[in-house]
Amino acid sequence: MSFIPPLADLIDAFQQLPGVGPKTAQRYAMHMLQAADEKTEKLVNSLQSAKADIIACEQCHQWCMATPCKLCTDTRREQNVLCVVESAQDVFALERTQSFHGKYHVLGGLLSPMDGIGPDALNIKTLLDRVQSLINNGLTMEVLFALSPSTNGEMTSLYMARQLKPLGVNTTRIAYGLPVGGDLDYADQLTLSRALDGRQGI
Secondary structure, eight states, X not given: OOOOHHHXXXXXXXXXXXXXXXXXXXXXXXXXXXXXXHHHHHHHHHHHHHHHHOEEOTTTOOEESSSSOHHHHOTTSOTTEEEEESSHHHHHHHHHHTOOOXXXXXXXXXXXXXXXXXXGGTTHHHHHHHHHHHHHTTOOOEEEEOOOSSHHHHHHHHHHHHHXXXXXXXXXXXXXXXXXTOOGGGSOHHHHHHHHHTOEEO
16 A cells, blocks of 8 residues: 555655665654644744745854854964864864864765765865965964764775875874764764874874
8 A cells, every 4th residue: 555645755755864765764754743732833844944044054064053163263262273074063062072172174974985075075275275374374284184983984085185285284184083984974083082192193
């Protein structure tokens, strides 16, 4: 028996979420149909509000409600250290450790030639421009790569290290206290703290 069209569409929408398979999508859809109207409305309103009010910071590309974001304008943070991450959620993961006190730059993905993702698809040019501007202001820069320890993560780190080398930047990466193929967002705080403390030169 096939689902009626509106229910099938709802199941399909939930299945687009990462890590959600057909059975879980069906369970979510059935739950929402049976939930009280106010709960459904709260979910819909929250999603619409998030999509409408959350923007990307013009400097670091982190999620925020006003640009530049609070992390970029915080003068207490180290101005000469930039931590490069794959996604906005990685910033939240690293901030939970309270071990990093510099600033961030969100790439928006990783280089992946097999998927057609090249340098122009990522926030690499804005990183280079940002680093050059900081150097012009007299700062000796360190760029720390905190990318997932995967093949694409390693390739991205090495590519950007080569781009930054002519600028005289000290490039480092977090230590591999993280499992190969793992995601920063799923790592515990202690593992991330040790990875930050043990960062290595590239």
